[in-house]
Amino acid sequence: MATVGSVASVALRRQYVPMSRRGPITRLLEDERRLAFCLMLPTVVLLCLFIAYPFFNGILLAVTDTRVGVPGHFVGMENFVKIWNDNIFRIAVWNTCLYTFVTTVFKLALGLWLALLLNRHFRGKAFMRAFILLPFIIPTVLSTFAWKWMFDPTFSVLNWMLFHAGIIHTRINWLGDPVMAMVSVIIVNVWRGVPFYAISLLAGLQTISPELHEAAAIDGAHAWARFRHVTWPLLLPVTLVIVLFSVIQTFADFQLVYVLTGGGPANATQLFATYAYQLGIGTGLLSQGAAISLAIFPILLLVVIVQLVYIRRAETL
Amino acid sequence: MIEGAPWRRWVFFYVPVTAFVVSLLFPFYWMVITTLRPDNELYRPWSASNYAPFWTTHPTFEHVRDLLTETLFTTWMLNTMLISLAATAISLFCGVLAGYALSRLKFPFAGSIGTAIFITYLVPQTLLFIPLADIIRNFRLGDSPWALILTYPTFLIPFCTWLLMGYFKSIPKELEECARIDGAPRWKAMVYIIFPVAVPGILSAGIFAFTLSWNEFIYALVFLSSPEQKTVPVGVTSELVRGDVFFWGELMAGALLGSVPVAFVYSFFVEYYVSGITGSVKG
Numbered sequence: 001m002a003t004v005g006s007v008a009s010v011a012l013r014r015q016y017v018p019m020s021r022r023g024p025i026t027r028l029l030e031d032e033r034r035l036a037f038c039l040m041l042p043t044v045v046l047l048c049l050f051i052a053y054p055f056f057n058g059i060l061l062a063v064t065d066t067r068v069g070v071p072g073h074f075v076g077m078e079n080f081v082k083i084w085n086d087n088i089f090r091i092a093v094w095n096t097c098l099y100t101f102v103t104t105v106f107k108l109a110l111g112l113w114l115a116l117l118l119n120r121h122f123r124g125k126a127f128m129r130a131f132i133l134l135p136f137i138i139p140t141v142l143s144t145f146a147w148k149w150m151f152d153p154t155f156s157v158l159n160w161m162l163f164h165a166g167i168i169h170t171r172i173n174w175l176g177d178p179v180m181a182m183v184s185v186i187i188v189n190v191w192r193g194v195p196f197y198a199i200s201l202l203a204g205l206q207t208i209s210p211e212l213h214e215a216a217a218i219d220g221a222h223a224w225a226r227f228r229h230v231t232w233p234l235l236l237p238v239t240l241v242i243v244l245f246s247v248i249q250t251f252a253d254f255q256l257v258y259v260l261t262g263g264g265p266a267n268a269t270q271l272f273a274t275y276a277y278q279l280g281i282g283t284g285l286l287s288q289g290a291a292i293s294l295a296i297f298p299i300l301l302l303v304v305i306v307q308l309v310y311i312r313r314a315e316t317l
Numbered sequence: 318m319i320e321g322a323p324w325r326r327w328v329f330f331y332v333p334v335t336a337f338v339v340s341l342l343f344p345f346y347w348m349v350i351t352t353l354r355p356d357n358e359l360y361r362p363w364s365a366s367n368y369a370p371f372w373t374t375h376p377t378f379e380h381v382r383d384l385l386t387e388t389l390f391t392t393w394m395l396n397t398m399l400i401s402l403a404a405t406a407i408s409l410f411c412g413v414l415a416g417y418a419l420s421r422l423k424f425p426f427a428g429s430i431g432t433a434i435f436i437t438y439l440v441p442q443t444l445l446f447i448p449l450a451d452i453i454r455n456f457r458l459g460d461s462p463w464a465l466i467l468t469y470p471t472f473l474i475p476f477c478t479w480l481l482m483g484y485f486k487s488i489p490k491e492l493e494e495c496a497r498i499d500g501a502p503r504w505k506a507m508v509y510i511i512f513p514v515a516v517p518g519i520l521s522a523g524i525f526a527f528t529l530s531w532n533e534f535i536y537a538l539v540f541l542s543s544p545e546q547k548t549v550p551v552g553v554t555s556e557l558v559r560g561d562v563f564f565w566g567e568l569m570a571g572a573l574l575g576s577v578p579v580a581f582v583y584s585f586f587v588e589y590y591v592s593g594i595t596g597s598v599k600g
Contacts (some may be wrong), residue, residue: 026502026504026505029502029503029504030502030503031426032422032423032424032503033424033428034424035418035503035504036418036422036423036424037424039413039414039415039417039418039422040414040415040418040419040430042410042411042414042415043411043415043434043474043478044416044430046407046411046467046470046471046474047433047434047437047471047474047475048568049467050449050452050467050470050471051437051440051445051471053452054445054448054449054451054452055440055444055445055448055450057448057451058444058447058448061448061451108321110337113333114337117333117334117337119331120330122330126587128334128338129587130336130584130587130593131338131341131342132337132341133583133587133590133591134341134342134345134580135341135344137528137579137580137583137590138345138576138579138580139531139532139534139549139550139575139576139579140400140532140534140550140577141532141550141551141553141554142549142550142553142571142572142576143344143345143572143576143594145553145554145568145569145572146344146345146347146351146572147344147346148563149351149563149565149568149569150344150347153362154362154363155359155360155363156361156363157347157363157370159363160363160364160368160370161370163364164365171364173319173343191340191341191344193336194341195341196594199591199594199595200594200595205589205593229469245439247443248439249441251441252441252442252443252444253443254442254443254534254535254536255534255550258534258538258554259554272443273443273535274543276328276443276447277446277535277539280446280447280540281447281450286447286451289447290447290448291435293443293444293445293446293447294444296441296443296444297444300439300441300444304439
């Protein structure tokens with residue numbers, strides 16, 4: 001590092017100008033606080049304008065009765081009372097929780113399995129790792145269309161495969177049946193999420209020193225015991241952070257359900273976000289839509305706080 | 318490798334790995350085969366006796382041609398490219414400066430600003446799209462690429478800042494101090510000494526930001542209305558489906574071609590991309 005530093009400073013020495021002859025801006029920026037202020041300015045302005053302002057605007061919208069093109073009046077908590085008594089909203093809350101829970105469990109289990117498989121030396125590993133990430137990087141909407149086509153009741157290749165494997169005897173109505181629609185949405189989400197879990201967990205696995213495994217093996221620990229008492233505790237902090245990110249994304253998921261089922265059949269796959277879209281943009285009831293998407297916030301906050309506390313504790317162990 | 322008999326290696330390694338790879342990649346194979354399949358083969362029920370799912374004897378580029386000549390697909394590609402590049406550039410600019418300030422400089426409220434940025438990182442787009450749509454309308458930005466160029470950075474900047482903060486922290490302080498002792502002003506030490514060393518981190522943040530903006534859906538769906546302004550994901554969803562009729566050949570061709578730029582960027586920078594993922598998680 002010393003060589004890099006000295007080479008770089010030699011390059012700069014040629015440009016050396018005494019302090020007194022430097023421009024006024026350079027002199028102003030020499031103050032740490034002023035420089036920091038200038039550096040933070042673009043970020044803070046953009047985030048205030050397009051995150052903080054809409055957030056408060058959303059709260060204002062939610063306590064009025066605004067529709068598209070109709071300025072609203074203050075109505076207090078009426079919108080929240082309305083959505084609380086709304087059956088579809090309750091279904092959406094339940095669906096969102098179910099969807100988040102089930103997909104997270106599967107993504108974590110399968111992702112961990114895949115990461116453990118990839119954490120070995122074999123030929124073509126780099127190549128395989130690159131291909132495995134494809135479901136995660138290809139735009140969700142586009143890959144979801146491929147799934148929608150695979151789930152098509154009349155032309156479904158999945159039905160053909162299951163039928164010829166002897167698993168089913170009649171067709172499965174993937175997206176038309178309320179239960180199967182939820183199952184289909186979950187399958188696609190898991191398919192898209194597993195690579196992310198696997199690659200992140202793989203990075204975590206690679207930081208675990210192989211000597212720990214060797215020591216455990218010498219002490220007579222079998223593969224399962226080594227995983228349970230060496231790998232898992234060391235991987236826990238990384239896992240918790242990955243789960244935190246994934247839970248937030250899944251909880252607020254929109255595009256996958258929008259393309260696959262549109263929330264149907266009969267709201268069987270309706271989530272927070274799809275319902276907010278349907279009311280706020282579809283029907284133009286802006287303030288009710290805003291109230292619904294704001295309702296995500298306290299739940300999200302709770303999840304985040306619980307997980308952050310848990311992460312803290314796992315890190316200090 | 319797995320110790321013991323060869324059958325163990327098959328059961329615990331080859332079979333599960335193959336199963337994972339096949340199921341993760343099958344939908345992409347299905348996109349390709351659907352694109353190349355002529356319509357009369359495409360719309361043949363799966364229960365028909367001559368249903369041949371995995372190959373086609375009469376490959377055709379009809380769907381790709383239709384997509385490129387009879388729809389606005391090329392316009393959507395250009396729109397998405399422009400919006401993604403502009404949003405990525407803005408986010409990198411802000412993210413690099415903020416990341417440097419937060420990791421290297423001491424100033425009042427540094428800690429709370431850092432926490433605030435981390436919290437915005439966790440705010441999903443679906444929480445804000447309705448009030449944002451209102452604001453976009455008030456700023457008269459609706460139905461123009463600017464609506465997206467200015468709003469995409471809101472979810473890209475927190476990510477870039479967070480990733481780059483971690484990266485800047487890993488660069489030894491002495492590097493900068495050397496230059497400062499030699500008389501370089503603060504901002505020059507930052508621009509000429511630290512930023513060049515941070516190029517790999519900036520590259521991963523940029524690639525990640527580019528793919529995230531290419532992937533974004535709900536803002537594009539809500540803020541844009543005329544067909545010529547749309548991005549690829551929204552255009553494919555709204556214009557290639559008319560009423561209840563899905564043009565599956567064109568849809569799959571669109572899905573395939575629409576993924577090409579992201580896959581292309583990704584294939585060149587896999588390592589940077591992977592370090593972006595892991596960096597974003599490590600925080």
